[in-house]
Amino acid sequence: MNMKKGVILLVGMMACMVACKNGNPLQVEFDTPFEVPPFDRLRLEHYAPAFREAMRLHDAEIRAIVENTDEPTFENTIVALDRAGHLLHRVSSIFFNLLETDADEEKQALALEISPLLAAHRDAMMMNPGLFARIKALYDVREQLLLDTVSARALHAYYTDFVRGGALLDAEDKARVMAINAELSTLTLRFGDNLRRETDAFSLVIEDPGELQGLPESVVAAAAESAAAYGEPGKWRFTLHKPSLIPFLQYARERGAREKLYKGYLARGNNDNEHDNKEIIRRVVHLRQEKAHLLGFETYAAYILAENMARSSDQVYAFLERVWEPALKVAREELREMQEIARAEGWEGALESWDWWYYAEKLRKQKYDLDEMEIMPYLVLDSVREGMFEVATRLYGVTFQRREDIPSYRADVEVYEVKERDGVPLGVLYMDYFTRVGKSAGAWMTEFRHYSKVGERVLSPQVSLVFNFPPATKGKPVLLSWDNVETLFHEFGHALHGFFSRGEYRRVAGVLPMDMVELPSQFLENWAREPEVLKGYAKHVDTGEPMPDELIRKIRNSRHFNQGFATVEYIAASLLDLDWHARERSQAYDVNEFERASLEEYGLIKEILPRYRSTYFAHIFSGEYAAGYYVYLWAEVLDADAFQAFKESGDIYNPELAAKFRQHVLAEGGFGDPMAQYVKFRGTPPSERSLLLKRGLVKEEFSAN
Numbered sequence: 001m002n003m004k005k006g007v008i009l010l011v012g013m014m015a016c017m018v019a020c021k022n023g024n025p026l027q028v029e030f031d032t033p034f035e036v037p038p039f040d041r042l043r044l045e046h047y048a049p050a051f052r053e054a055m056r057l058h059d060a061e062i063r064a065i066v067e068n069t070d071e072p073t074f075e076n077t078i079v080a081l082d083r084a085g086h087l088l089h090r091v092s093s094i095f096f097n098l099l100e101t102d103a104d105e106e107k108q109a110l111a112l113e114i115s116p117l118l119a120a121h122r123d124a125m126m127m128n129p130g131l132f133a134r135i136k137a138l139y140d141v142r143e144q145l146l147l148d149t150v151s152a153r154a155l156h157a158y159y160t161d162f163v164r165g166g167a168l169l170d171a172e173d174k175a176r177v178m179a180i181n182a183e184l185s186t187l188t189l190r191f192g193d194n195l196r197r198e199t200d201a202f203s204l205v206i207e208d209p210g211e212l213q214g215l216p217e218s219v220v221a222a223a224a225e226s227a228a229a230y231g232e233p234g235k236w237r238f239t240l241h242k243p244s245l246i247p248f249l250q251y252a253r254e255r256g257a258r259e260k261l262y263k264g265y266l267a268r269g270n271n272d273n274e275h276d277n278k279e280i281i282r283r284v285v286h287l288r289q290e291k292a293h294l295l296g297f298e299t300y301a302a303y304i305l306a307e308n309m310a311r312s313s314d315q316v317y318a319f320l321e322r323v324w325e326p327a328l329k330v331a332r333e334e335l336r337e338m339q340e341i342a343r344a345e346g347w348e349g350a351l352e353s354w355d356w357w358y359y360a361e362k363l364r365k366q367k368y369d370l371d372e373m374e375i376m377p378y379l380v381l382d383s384v385r386e387g388m389f390e391v392a393t394r395l396y397g398v399t400f401q402r403r404e405d406i407p408s409y410r411a412d413v414e415v416y417e418v419k420e421r422d423g424v425p426l427g428v429l430y431m432d433y434f435t436r437v438g439k440s441a442g443a444w445m446t447e448f449r450h451y452s453k454v455g456e457r458v459l460s461p462q463v464s465l466v467f468n469f470p471p472a473t474k475g476k477p478v479l480l481s482w483d484n485v486e487t488l489f490h491e492f493g494h495a496l497h498g499f500f501s502r503g504e505y506r507r508v509a510g511v512l513p514m515d516m517v518e519l520p521s522q523f524l525e526n527w528a529r530e531p532e533v534l535k536g537y538a539k540h541v542d543t544g545e546p547m548p549d550e551l552i553r554k555i556r557n558s559r560h561f562n563q564g565f566a567t568v569e570y571i572a573a574s575l576l577d578l579d580w581h582a583r584e585r586s587q588a589y590d591v592n593e594f595e596r597a598s599l600e601e602y603g604l605i606k607e608i609l610p611r612y613r614s615t616y617f618a619h620i621f622s623g624e625y626a627a628g629y630y631v632y633l634w635a636e637v638l639d640a641d642a643f644q645a646f647k648e649s650g651d652i653y654n655p656e657l658a659a660k661f662r663q664h665v666l667a668e669g670g671f672g673d674p675m676a677q678y679v680k681f682r683g684t685p686p687s688e689r690s691l692l693l694k695r696g697l698v699k700e701e702f703s704a705n
Helices: 003-022 044-066 074-083 086-101 105-126 129-140 149-165 171-201 217-229 242-251 255-266 278-294 300-305 313-344 353-368 372-378 381-396 482-500 519-528 531-537 549-557 563-582 591-601 631-649 655-667 674-682 688-694
Strands: 203-206 236-239 399-402 414-419 425-434 444-449 452-454 457-459 462-469
Touching: 044 074, 044 086, 044 105, 044 129, 074 129, 074 149, 086 105, 086 444, 086 462, 105 149, 105 171, 129 149, 171 278, 203 255, 217 236, 217 242, 236 242, 242 255, 242 353, 242 462, 255 353, 278 300, 278 563, 278 591, 300 313, 300 563, 313 353, 313 563, 313 631, 313 688, 372 549, 381 399, 381 482, 381 519, 381 531, 381 655, 425 482, 444 482, 462 482, 482 519, 482 655, 519 531, 519 631, 519 655, 531 549, 563 591, 563 631, 631 655, 631 674, 631 688, 655 674
Parallel strands: 425 462
Antiparallel strands: 203 236, 399 414, 414 425, 444 462, 452 457
16 A cells, blocks of 8 residues: 555545544445435534535645655546545535525525635645646656546646646735635625525515416416415515516516516616625626736636637637627517517507517417417426436436435435446436525536546436426426426436546546537437427326327427527627626726626617626626636537437437437547547537527528428
């Protein structure tokens, strides 16, 4: 046994002994099925000591690498670094995932306390001169090491990480970067907490039943239950959570009520109160800009994009503007058609942004004879989920078995064991469907444990999918909107990526650049709307009858519906994100004025606002998409092209193509240059035209359709 392994083993044994003595379930190996977190035994008081012990143990592991008197080797430096920090990653994954699903005052206070410590801990490692010296010694002679392709990529990735983390800076600049990172860790948490509080605090309570005209029965019933739960029986309560907001904007005939609810949504984080986010934005942007300069980049966007497929903000701007022009043209035509409908119904005024959803639904009915309320009775959550599982089974051979004996963090969260075709376990899947107070908005995939190796042990993934679907009312089955269905498939695509990721090294296993990471998710969305798939999962809630062919035809015919609006609002947000991070500015500016000037420059029409305005743009100010919100559209170029391969083959379940996509993109996507990995699957690079065709922004049709 060498010195490093001996020290780590001794430290690990001591940590276990202390943990067992203290009874902290986070600090011992989990004795649950598949070693999932023992949620039923976890308490808030367990996290702080577990974080501190995990950081101490990680420090000891790093110290063992640095103090190893042997010459640096790939095994005693890169592999040792890759395997270090297991306990810290485990504790962090559990705590921060639960913070997003069930935030409260105590969790938020602990997050604000622990996040700067975690940032300082990571910075101390990334700027450790002894550790970096060993990594650099290997990197400088990398050609002589005769490493295999994946090992060479891991070495390159770690060297790049340390350089980007500040390892080459002098002591003064290192200290400044560490201070910036600590402050950013707190500011981004505060931004997200403010947004959560603002979203939960606003409600539109209706007392007059006449103001409910046009709303579906299920939406009215949910609003009545919400009002009763908040002590106002006999009234109807609508909130800024999407399951309540969007149907109201789509169907409520009372224009004034639509305006009030929508303006409440727009004003989040911008109300000049204790939860206002404008000062946080100013500070975050300034600190990111300063950090980029210290690390040798002109802008924060340049710092981020250096590791993406796009490489530079100029490339991203050019890409977005190429799609923006045809999308805005289509959006103007959509507006003209909706304005005609409004005038025909007696409304002579100009439509506003809060009118778009309402008249878009009318336009869908007029152009395609399709009403979303006609679709929803066929989109029962349980049936859609099983149809989604069936797609994965037919593509990749994996199966999903519901398990009632595996602990979960909430009673209504479903848990599934995932297996390969031959029964070999792949991992565990959690499904958290419903909106609730304290839950962050949106939908996301995350992991309580990702595929990795610790010593000789292989750790299988524990994936969690989180949504904000409307809960059932009065015991009735949950019905989904079409957008909900696509969201379900989208996040499940991320889950499959998590389950299929492979590799010897945690640093490259399943790791894709940000502008490719949405490919697995958006790729799977394509199956949701295929007639062959729809026939399997779209069954009427009352009769169990499959969706009629005529209705499927209407859905297919309307696939380009409202794509001008959807594309423009998305690109507007992407351009706003880039403008925040690709332009130099002092701290003395008005956030709202900056946003207004940015959007005006691109010619955004007043009837469409960006998908996210700055003060509630969580993706970039409390998430990981800063200078990267464009990635969904960039990845859509890839996903449209990838699905076209299946269409051209004449079999949407083509086993050969599915196997190649799984291997080269999902399993081994982090093993090489991302475009090279894609070409291994497809044979050629993708074309942007596939994206324009998919969204209906050009008139030519796919030949396979």
